[in-house]
Amino acid sequence: MHNAAFRASGFPGWYEAIDLPPEALPTFVAAVRQPPWLGVNVTIPYKEQVAQLVDELVGEAARARAVNTIVRRGSQLIGYNTDSAGFLRALREDAGFEPRGCAAVILGAGGAARACAIALAQAGARHVTIINRSPERAARLVAELELPGVTVASAEAAAAACQAADLVVNATAVGMAGGPAPAALPIPLGWLPRSALVYDLVYRPMETPLLVAARQAGLATLGGLAMLIYQGAVAFELWTGQEAPLAQMRAAAMAMVEETPECSVS
Numbered sequence: 001m002h003n004a005a006f007r008a009s010g011f012p013g014w015y016e017a018i019d020l021p022p023e024a025l026p027t028f029v030a031a032v033r034q035p036p037w038l039g040v041n042v043t044i045p046y047k048e049q050v051a052q053l054v055d056e057l058v059g060e061a062a063r064a065r066a067v068n069t070i071v072r073r074g075s076q077l078i079g080y081n082t083d084s085a086g087f088l089r090a091l092r093e094d095a096g097f098e099p100r101g102c103a104a105v106i107l108g109a110g111g112a113a114r115a116c117a118i119a120l121a122q123a124g125a126r127h128v129t130i131i132n133r134s135p136e137r138a139a140r141l142v143a144e145l146e147l148p149g150v151t152v153a154s155a156e157a158a159a160a161a162c163q164a165a166d167l168v169v170n171a172t173a174v175g176m177a178g179g180p181a182p183a184a185l186p187i188p189l190g191w192l193p194r195s196a197l198v199y200d201l202v203y204r205p206m207e208t209p210l211l212v213a214a215r216q217a218g219l220a221t222l223g224g225l226a227m228l229i230y231q232g233a234v235a236f237e238l239w240t241g242q243e244a245p246l247a248q249m250r251a252a253a254m255a256m257v258e259e260t261p262e263c264s265v266s
């Protein structure tokens with residue numbers, strides 16, 4: 001997606017995927033302080049750790065303490081989080097959903113869940129409930145965020161919170177190709193709300209088990225690809241100072257995810 005953007009804009013840059021073991025992270029981030037690096041995207045599971053390795057956190061990254069984009073300015077590293085902006089833009093523009101006043105449930109308590117909780121609270125959601133496999137991590141997240149209306153649901157209250165939601169966001173890695181549980185649903189089928197938007201941040205495959213199940217239940221759905229493209233566009237603009245060529249980024253992202261076979265749900 002970013003290489004397509006570099007080609008389309010004529011900006012002399014390239015983008016590559018680097019797979020790092022945890023112990024190599026500090027050395028790698030230190031190397032990014034020198035040219036030729038413009039910056040880095042950070043993905044699962046390093047967003048929170050990288051927040052401690054940069055010199056400054058800006059905007060959503062400061063509140064989330066999770067970084068998905070590093071920008072090098074001289075030898076200084078600035079940490080941004082473009083996930084919140086990408087999340088909201090996709091919600092509004094691609095699903096036509098206005099979060100002001102809504103009751104939302106976020107499944108997950110990692111970096112993506114943080115970004116979503118901040119985005120929804122700032123967009124005026126009435127209530128945001130966090131549900132996570134490890135409840136202590138959800139409780140820690142809510143305590144750290146200190147945002148009005150953002151709470152954690154106990155195991156007993158989780159089903160009712162989902163069923164009453166206007167918006168259910170999957171911010172776990174469940175359903176992700178190559179992830180820990182590619183064929184699973186992040187919540188039991190019976191927890192799906194009667195009428196709501198189900199927004200799965202997983203973008204590979206485009207048709208996740210949750211999206212398929214939600215659509216079969218007659219619910220509106222939104223996949224994670226639009227968010228991926230919009231958060232990438234913000235990162236591109238931060239690195240280059242140029243407007244992101246969205247159409248070319250979208251085409252490249254679609255081609256990438258279409259290489260992943262669709263899931264099947266029985």
Ligand code: NAP
Pocket residue numbers: 043044045047083086107108109110111112113132133134137170171172173174176180181201202203224225227228229231
């Ligand atoms: P993360 O910080 O590692 O958090 C992972 C989350 O998934 C945690 O809440 C974890 O629960 C949960 N989880 C993992 N395996 C699970 C399982 N088998 N059953 C139940 N829960 C499980 O990751 P992240 O950065 O927040 O990313 C989460 C997902 O969002 C990924 O699929 C990622 O691809 C997607 N994402 C998409 C975009 C986009 O642009 N569309 C942007 C960011 C992230 P525990 O706390 O219990 O371990």
